[in-house]
Amino acid sequence: MPYPHAFAPASPPLVSAAVYDPAMPDNRPAVPRQLARDLLVEAGHRCAIPTCRATTLELAHITPWAKTRAHDFDNTIALCPICHTRFDKGEIDRLSMLQYKAELGSGGARARVLSAYRTMQGALDRWGKSIAILARAHVAFAPDFYFIMQARSTCEREAGLTHAAVADLQSAGDDTIELIAHFIYDWFIHWASSTVDMKWPDYSQSREERNSELNILHEALLELHLTVADLLGFGFDELPFWEEPPPSPQPRPLGTAY
Numbered sequence: 538m539p540y541p542h543a544f545a546p547a548s549p550p551l552v553s554a555a556v557y558d559p560a561m562p563d564n565r566p567a568v569p570r571q572l573a574r575d576l577l578v579e580a581g582h583r584c585a586i587p588t589c590r591a592t593t594l595e596l597a598h599i600t601p602w603a604k605t606r607a608h609d610f611d612n613t614i615a616l617c618p619i620c621h622t623r624f625d626k627g628e629i630d631r632l633s634m635l636q637y638k639a640e641l642g643s644g645g646a647r648a649r650v651l652s653a654y655r656t657m658q659g660a661l662d663r664w665g666k667s668i669a670i671l672a673r674a675h676v677a678f679a680p681d682f683y684f685i686m687q688a689r690s691t692c693e694r695e696a697g698l699t700h701a702a703v704a705d706l707q708s709a710g711d712d713t714i715e716l717i718a719h720f721i722y723d724w725f726i727h728w729a730s731s732t733v734d735m736k737w738p739d740y741s742q743s744r745e746e747r748n749s750e751l752n753i754l755h756e757a758l759l760e761l762h763l764t765v766a767d768l769l770g771f772g773f774d775e776l777p778f779w780e781e782p783p784p785s786p787q788p789r790p791l792g793t794a795y
């Protein structure tokens with residue numbers, strides 16, 4: 538028997554000893570055994586990066602421990618020491634790591650927030666463009682009613698897609714995200730319906746009035762961005778405000794000029 542009973546460890550550690558070291562400078566507690574096991578099972582007891590799959594494992598916090606001060610399933614991923622070091626050095630960025638976590642399937646609540654947020658940004662972008670096209674069609678020198686009808690239906694479709702995207706983000710995010718997303722959606726609904734009613738552009742408005750309405754929207758968009766970044770534990774430079782909006786899920790009808 539290798540150990541006298543009194544000193545025998547209850548059970549061997551599941552992952553690299555470093556994770557369990559009680560003498561870590563920031564006094565972090567050990568990862569609970571069941572959590573470690575859940576994470577290893579999630580990754581199939583291999584490095585979570587699919588092309589690596591090494592079998593010596595450590596547990597890495599996606600958002601650094603120093604920020605969250607907590608061990609939780611969604612923020613932790615099983616990596617081999619090499620991938621872990623590359624991640625710590627920034628060779629693998631945190632957006633990618635969040636994506637690897639999402640691809641493991643069972644976790645990824647945070648990755649869902651991010652993808653719902655990006656989907657909503659893309660949907661808002663397309664909806665906004667469709668509203669602007671409708672407004673231009675209304676004030677054209679020779680209004681083309683067929684074109685206006687098409688522009689309206691595009692606008693309605695984009696509104697529906699945005700509504701779904703907002704609902705997804707609201708269910709993935711927290712109360713603050715829900716509130717701000719709702720506000721932004723309402724702002725767009727107001728813009729879209731006044732355009733359909735031909736009350737926008739409102740030429741009785743001064744430039745200042747128009748700018749202050751736009752500023753309210755911009756502030757809400759920025760607030761949403763900061764709240765999402767904060768929830769994910771991303772710094773401003775790690776989560777760019779704007780990435781390429783995803784392409785429209787449906788092709789434009791043939792023969793439209795835009």
Ligand SMILES: [Zn+2]
Nearest residue numbers: 584589617620
């Ligand atoms: Zn690896």
